[in-house]
Amino acid sequence: MVTVNDYPLSETAWCPGCGNFGIRLALRDALVELGLAPHQILLVSGVGQAAKLPMYMSGNSFTGLHGRSLPAAQAFKLVNPALKIFVFGGDGDGYAEGGNHLLHAIRRNVDLTYIVHNNQVFGLTKGQASPTSLTGYVGGITPQGTRMPGFNPIPFAISMDIGFVARSFSGDKDHLVAMIKAASKYNGFALIDVLQPCVTFNKVNTYKWYKDRVYYLPDDYDPTDKELAFRKSQEFGERIPLGIIYQSNRPAYTTAIDNPTDDPVAFRPHNPADFTFLNKENEI
Amino acid sequence: MVTVNDYPLSETAWCPGCGNFGIRLALRDALVELGLAPHQILLVSGVGQAAKLPMYMSGNSFTGLHGRSLPAAQAFKLVNPALKIFVFGGDGDGYAEGGNHLLHAIRRNVDLTYIVHNNQVFGLTKGQASPTSLTGYVGGITPQGTRMPGFNPIPFAISMDIGFVARSFSGDKDHLVAMIKAASKYNGFALIDVLQPCVTFNKVNTYKWYKDRVYYLPDDYDPTDKELAFRKSQEFGERIPLGIIYQSNRPAYTTAIDNPTDDPVAFRPHNPADFTFLNKENEI
């Protein structure tokens, strides 16, 4: 049986009080509750404060380039569908540098859980505005405030009929655990946008700011109702809903070849001689 | 006065019957009706069959890299707001290679008209599936058919509260002229997704296929109603609505510095000596 002892928590380079700690704890608890052992999972990430998470957890991990976690994660899954894959990154990583990959990962719908640590700021590079920074946010490159609206990933995801999209808050571990478990159980691409205070740089979107605004979607909320979901998803102001906002349960992407979990294409034995038949097509 | 004679049509490398011809004609007529002379406009494009359009038109032009038209176009506009800019490209150019730029161009809302020649296929590279190809579309890299849903740019754009988004059809010049004119008049980022038959490679989404499906939004359709627009925008099957699907009239992006049309920052006289004051900040 998997226990919390399988996931010891190592020292981090995060600031004391950072919202990332809450995400790490929730992830650990979700993994334990899902009964997943470190060697069964793969943690994939990009570059940023959020993206360091795999360094501070047990489990297989691949920490790649800024903004490029999703293509790697999808390919890992395609060639070895037995892996349970969780992907991590910041709002800069996922929504700025990695925007195109997110767009197409949503379309492709490979079975992954993608957790965005959305602190509405570029943390690791010291406080520049990110796509999710709200209009007027003052960062190093935008000393007079950004002049764009904050990017809201939820309606974006819904517009492409994502299979599963949720919003959670690093300040509420139980909620986040529940979201991670639900996302992981959905067989397809699941996005969780997690509100994560950056106590060092983001002096606007603080713990208090989030706490004052977040609320839970009621039990009778129907996440399969797309129009309702689209409407709800746009709330990001005085009130911010948490929960599974939309769930279409689109079937997961599979490759054009049969590639079962117990016989992944990547590991089938190979004998070059078996392919002599290819000569035939070009023989005269 | 600007007349069609200002826009002579040159020989093209397009296939006879290609939908691109209709777009070119509509553009010419729209430019004439808008009273824009070739030296006042700038045509920006990427790479692909669609992206060759500036080659076959009069007017200033910048034909750049595959997928990279929008960053160039936005910068042209920012430093010289007097330019009237029209951007062209295919569905591969705009929605595959260029996806991240589109996402952020919508957020940024620089005053441009972006026309996507959506033939649901990679034309210039000979028929591979594009993001807008419908599930099952057989292309060179997907001989068993694509396994992703076709990308629909309209709900995508609405989800980010685009200022102006329309759909038109290269087979209906009058409609397309009207859309180009409306887009050009909107002061902000306007996207027109134009259905454009590729007679050589796309044997599924033919002139007939489109003609059988397209219809015009009724006069009483209210494009400022976002939820209605979101619902409408998802029709892309038996019926495909044409017209201005959503219009939020968000104010156009401007830079943090005052940069009027008649005195663009780029062309203000420069005297290095004026900046001696910068030494002050670092003096001891």
Add this chain to the structure above:
Amino acid sequence: MDLTIVVGGAAGQGLRSIGLALVKAGAKAGFHVFATQDYMSRIRGGHNFFRIRFSEDEIFTTNQDCHLVVALDHDSVEFHKNDLDRGGLILCDPKDVQANSEKIFYVPFGDLAIEHGGHKIMANSVALGAVWGLLGGEIDDIYSLLEDTWETKGTDVVEKNKSSALAGFEHAIKNKPKDFELKFKKISTTHEKRLVVDGSTAIGMGAIAAGCRFLSAYPMTPSTGITEYIASHQNSCNIIVEQAEDEIAALIMGIGAANAGARSLVPTSGGGFSLMVEGLGLAGITETPIVIVNMQRPGPATGLPTRTEQSDLLFAIHAHQGEFPRLVMAPHSPEEAFSTIVRAFNMADFYQIPVIVLGDQYLADSLKTTTSFDFNSVKIDRGKLLDEEEANSLGGDYKRHLLTEDGISPRVFPGRSRAIFATTGDEHDESGNIIEEADLRIAQHEKRLKKLESLRQNSRKPLEYGAKNASIALISWGSTYGAVKEAVDLINKKGSIAKMIHFIDIYPLNPDTVIEAIGGYKERIAIEGNATAQFAKLIKSETGIGMTKYVLRYDGRPITPEYIIDNIKEGGNLPW
């Protein structure tokens, strides 16, 4: 016998079918065939052509000869009439082309097709027959070819094509000019089966032979042929083929799949490779075995998309910030491409590095006759892998970047054992944790760079061809091989003074071998399909040895033997 037929026409006129048929017919007749394709970056119209060369000896290059032109439109007459050798003819349909030249030989392709085949579409077979008739070939070769080609469409189609071909054949024999002297001598075919393949297909076949299990790509001419070949064989060959949203994703996907355990291939061309530069270094620091094929075309930027050049060499060697080992190879023929790709996969796995194979449009699209590929003798070396038991026993103590004598750490694949796999694009310790300490950095950096020295030692020696005691060395790499070889022959006809020294392994070079190979010549002539003599620069930077002359080409067209001969002129320095 060395004979060249050009088939010219607009895109969309089906000249590829006629071209292919002639290639195969020549092969059936026992010749060695080499054919190039010259096409524009457009789908319809313009001027495209196929150059097909038949020879009694094995050939690896196109040349400048032209004996027959099949002109499908008027432009083709204009384009090629001045290339015609004395005694050559231009075949065309009087309905398509009205030209005023004594070289024109009219064959009513269309009318004969309708008359004998029932439809204009049979015109290709008429043309085929006419060429064969003119050259004194045997109609049986054509028949056998048409049977192979149309078999699946039923006997009616086969027969109609045959009648059409026969009509063209007989028309040609009956009407050919008295003074037309070109003649076939059919070669008695050996019993060995032969192939007609282009470079793209050969690369695809090589990758399959090597056990490639994942390919990701974004379409880009002239690399798409490789991707499409493999895509069309994915089911029978156990290969997952993913069309990526862009080239950045394509390479990163390949890196993911490779770390998961699949041999991965990423084909692209220069512009796509540019977008992969960041990912390349990720493969470098994570020690990921991956094969990237860059099919070069003339740059910069979009350049000339459907043409050929060898101008990405120094870029391929130096792409990415920082320093890490890589291997760059450049095959020159379909058969060499087949084995180079296999070697690329083995070297990638052995050294756990990215391997870049440089091809070009000329290699990709040129068809050549060759003996069948020998899949049986393909050897697979997956390098240092821990078996499941070893991996399980290590568990959380497994170190992906273990420091070892040779710099190579044993691999495991995540999820395939209880070993925990961890790596990162940041500098790391042996276990794959991010570090910043100077000593740990030095240890890992030197571990990686150590492989470079071993790669150098294992670098393949250049191929040599020509006169024993030559004083002139023609130094080349990649797809120019055939042209250089024939240029050497042409030079040596007038006195045995020239030798070809041709490189397949490009980087890292072994300075000792290079000095040994090129050091002793009075003249060293770089032959390259670029404007700045990139390989010559590389040689000089590794050995200090410069060239004495340069034959360069950068108009997007392939280097031919005649081009080399014409351009060997005086002059030491490059103009820029």
Add this chain to the structure above:
Amino acid sequence: MDLTIVVGGAAGQGLRSIGLALVKAGAKAGFHVFATQDYMSRIRGGHNFFRIRFSEDEIFTTNQDCHLVVALDHDSVEFHKNDLDRGGLILCDPKDVQANSEKIFYVPFGDLAIEHGGHKIMANSVALGAVWGLLGGEIDDIYSLLEDTWETKGTDVVEKNKSSALAGFEHAIKNKPKDFELKFKKISTTHEKRLVVDGSTAIGMGAIAAGCRFLSAYPMTPSTGITEYIASHQNSCNIIVEQAEDEIAALIMGIGAANAGARSLVPTSGGGFSLMVEGLGLAGITETPIVIVNMQRPGPATGLPTRTEQSDLLFAIHAHQGEFPRLVMAPHSPEEAFSTIVRAFNMADFYQIPVIVLGDQYLADSLKTTTSFDFNSVKIDRGKLLDEEEANSLGGDYKRHLLTEDGISPRVFPGRSRAIFATTGDEHDESGNIIEEADLRIAQHEKRLKKLESLRQNSRKPLEYGAKNASIALISWGSTYGAVKEAVDLINKKGSIAKMIHFIDIYPLNPDTVIEAIGGYKERIAIEGNATAQFAKLIKSETGIGMTKYVLRYDGRPITPEYIIDNIKEGGNLPW
């Protein structure tokens, strides 16, 4: 007098404030100051430090000395105690640090701050005062500094800081060990105003002086300082600063703005530069003047994000498929950076090419005293521009890529006249139409490459320093200048045998000048902050001249004079 103070602590402890204050205090006291920052890729915690060197002579480098350590935490004591020169001391607050060493000199920073300044936050001023007291400095320098710093916060704040500083100052004088011998000699300050600037600021100031009107960037250490400096001056300096969604967009935006008519700057670091490679070639083929600043850090991939290296040199030179002219320069100090950037803009406009300026983290973050920058003598050369009248008269006949003697075509800016501007990333004719003809391709390709030869001719000669008839040449480029200069001095103390030959213009090199500069030495020693001696390779590929020794550093730390002296050992070849 040559004295080094280290301030060490965890990120977030405010060591930058103390460090900066010490730098300025040293400058006030009339010294030449050079200070480096060593920080980890994290926001809080870890171990960071500031090394501040005061000297009577102008200095361009950090070194290995260490006379005083201000330790803000226990780790700092551990890290630096062994670096201390004999007689040095470690200053720390007994409440923060409990260490057992006779080198410790306790100063109750916190308590004195509360007592004399009313708040713990004044501890920095206490520390400052204590250092000054120990060294026998004058409290007036500190006072004047505190006045400058806190002026805007009101007299109360100024006074509290002063009292705190005085408390530290007096504490130090009273309690300093008897045998403590280090002593200040204040230098009588010249009347000329001086600056304290780091490389980032100097680059930003240079760009403003050059008339930069557009900057686009995506944040990346260590280039962000440049972007943020310019962003904070955008209004007063007429510069549009755009934060792009990624580096691809950043460069393409810069290219757009440049073609519109704005001088454009794109700062980045290696990883971002990797993503710009495709755009770089677009600038090349469209002949777009643009300045890219690549602030290098150790690679590959994410590598060591906050540290320094010189390993992108060959990458910068060869990035992108195909061939086109570019200019690569590497300044080595704030003052050189200021003028290099101006020259970069002028050369970009003159040749209509991309110019790459290579800096690194060491240059970016090192502070130096310097005379004020001379904005008055900055010359602007925008190259060949048509005036409105000329442009109007051409109208639709204007040719953006007109063939000219020198390969440079006159520019117009779209929409600024009736001239029609057209260009493309495909190969084109003079008017900017896509073409495929061989002759048109050759004409445009040669037009572009012709500029390379002219660039070569105009390449700046290397800086030379050292003994007249030296037999040893230390060959360097970029930020190692100061270290090499002092290493030469150290060597020459024992006999005048060494000379520095330092390059700022890196590519294209002029082989004749290089041979002249380095050809005559018995020993040629490459000094580079990378593992493969990239500049040495470039020199060899251009001149055939190899090095006899290598001093390389690739642990992310800057090269110091002592590092050079310690590492000049035998050995010709590189290990890889």
